[in-house]
Amino acid sequence: xxxxxxxxxxxxxxxxxxxxxxxxxxxxxxxxxxxxxxxxxxxxxxxxxxxxxxxxxxxxxxxxxxxxxxxxxxxxxxxxxxxxxxxxxxxxxxxxxxxxxxxxxxxxxxxxxxxxxxxxxxxxxxxxxxxxxxxxxxxxxxxxxxxxxxxxxxxxxxxxxxxxxxxxxxxxxxxxxxxxxxxxxxxxxxxxxxxxxxxxxxxxxxxxxxxxxxxxxxxxxxxxxxxx
Numbered sequence: 001x002x003x004x005x006x007x008x009x010x011x012x013x014x015x016x017x018x019x020x021x022x023x024x025x026x027x028x029x030x031x032x033x034x035x036x037x038x039x040x041x042x043x044x045x046x047x048x049x050x051x052x053x054x055x056x057x058x059x060x061x062x063x064x065x066x067x068x069x070x071x072x073x074x075x076x077x078x079x080x081x082x083x084x085x086x087x088x089x090x091x092x093x094x095x096x097x098x099x100x101x102x103x104x105x106x107x108x109x110x111x112x113x114x115x116x117x118x119x120x121x122x123x124x125x126x127x128x129x130x131x132x133x134x135x136x137x138x139x140x141x142x143x144x145x146x147x148x149x150x151x152x153x154x155x156x157x158x159x160x161x162x163x164x165x166x167x168x169x170x171x172x173x174x175x176x177x178x179x180x181x182x183x184x185x186x187x188x189x190x191x192x193x194x195x196x197x198x199x200x201x202x203x204x205x206x207x208x209x210x211x212x213x214x215x216x217x218x219x220x221x222x223x224x225x226x227x228x
Contacts, residue, residue, distance in 0.1 A: 001158040010153050011203040013162025014107040016114045016195035020051075025159050026116065026194070033151035038144040044126025045148045048119040048180055053112070058179045059119065060112035062172040063191065067108045070168070074101055107164060107193070116194040119169070119176065120149055121186040145189045152192060162197030165190055 026049060038044065050056050075098075111117070122145040129141040149165065156163045169176060169191040176188055212223030 003154075006154045006157045008206060010157045010163070011206055012164045013193070013195070013197045013202060014103045014164060015198040015201035016162060016193070017198055018113060019115065019196045021115050021161065021194060021196070025161070029152060029155035029159060029161075033148055033155050036147035036151045038147065039126070039128050042123075042126035042144070044123035045145050046121045046123065046186065047148075047152075048121070048182075050117040050119065050180075051115065055180070056114070056117050057112040059117055059169065059176065059191070060108075062175050062179075063111055063166070063169050064108055066168040066171050067105075071101065071105050071108070111193060114164075114193040114195045118152065118190075118192040118194060119180065119188065120145060120190040120192065121182065121188055124185050124187055141187070142189060145187075149190050149192065156194055160196070161194055162202065164193040166193075167191070 030047065030049075034043070050059060122141075127141045127144055129138055131140045132138050153163050153165065167190055170188045173188040176182070177186075182188075212225050215224035216222050217224040
């Protein structure tokens with residue numbers, strides 16, 4: 001698959017079939033994804049590949065502990081909804097926003113049935129969190145994990161697989177660590193559901209802000225347009 005096609009055609013999949021994902025396919029995705037960049041090339045990431053039904057149910061139940069109250073609050077307008085469970089504020093009450101919210105609730109209810117769950121960790125000792133002392137939330141540490149995560153998403157798309165990325169599970173890290181036998185010194189950064197998408201249930205066209213709204217030319221606010 002063409003790289004640009006994968007970049008513009010990797011939606012969050014909410015509806016999966018129960019067909020197994022071949023071990024060889026998962027290995028191929030991870031084998032290519034591992035070439036992602038990381039700070040100092042330390043490659044501190046670790047991926048738990050969960051195919052056992054009991055393991056998947058444990059993780060899905062922990063995800064629901066965070067999702068269910070969030071879903072109720074979002075329906076009542078107490079919080080915004082971004083679409084990935086992150087809690088980022090956005091407009092509430094629009095038909096499109098509520099549709100995305102309910103689709104994600106459908107997904108959460110059957111998360112344990114998705115054939116593969118990937119739990120992404122990063123070793124804390126490999127991170128150089130250069131913004132940790134600034135008077136704002138730190139974001140830099142994730143840069144040494146999410147490059148790999150994005151490669152996994154794109155690799156799955158190239159294989160015809162659907163994926164859904166959520167960070168809600170990170171709030172349950174102590175319980176997840178205990179369930180999976182993860183040692184101290186690692187941070188849980190993401191949960192990725194992987195499986196074959198149900199036909200007719202996926203987004204056929206992704207919409208995003210134009211380049212001019214996200215890229216500025218030499219000065220903040222000066223949109224980087226296609227014409228020179």
